[in-house]
Amino acid sequence: MTDPRVQDPTEEGLWRPLRRLQASMDADIARIYSGKRITGLKPSFVMELLRLHARGPMTITELAESVGRTHSALSQKVAAMRDAGWVRTVEGEDARSKKVMLTDQSRAVVDRLAAEWRATEAAVAEIESEIPYPLSRVVTDIEQALERKSFHDRIAEKLAQDPAWD
Template sequence: MTITELAESVGRTHSALSQKVAAMRAAGWVRTVPGDDARSKKVTLTDEARAITGRLAAEWRATEAALAEIEAEIPYPLSRVVADVERALERRSFHDRIAEKLTEDPAWD
């Protein structure tokens, strides 16, 4: 897939995916080749990455199962908590919240 296709498939920006791909390339997990036009790059897994995809898929399934188990134990879905936190941070960033609290703390002077 191209970086643009990857970004669209996971709902992230091209810039964000480009940074992730660069990090994965540096780690030896992916390689990039020219795309269909001069502006695009296709991303492919390396043999090292392909060798662990089964383990990664197993870890993902285990993570999803553990989340489902937790959600069965609480009165609201964790996905709702995440969405609520995202909306709160869209209103005001975590950084801004901390910075404000620091200005109110005399020990911060």
């Protein structure tokens, strides 16, 4: 049984609405795919598929660098994309690397995915024109604030003031 006097810090979440918004928008994109009978495709796969289409096969490291992700994160994503049939991997130039390439399944829809990407960017631009403070500006402002003091340093300062952290 939970002690009613214990406060749950997860009840607070300033960025939770942003995560819900992103999930809702991704769900709407997934509905667009479903309407064109593109099944099993996560919106989070599309950037990598479009990048592979534009640049050709790449190692996981090359692909990770091109989309601004870590090797570890992209390795996991490539495994999920491979399991879903969107990419395949072959041995790279040395035995330690793997080349990632599109499958016939992804090549069959990649032009549609590019069209969706363009339409999504246009829709986001439309939304940003309707609000007084665009999200892209918020991101830039947060990045500038983090250049002045890192997120790590901000958290560490707060923890130094919290006796529970000792």
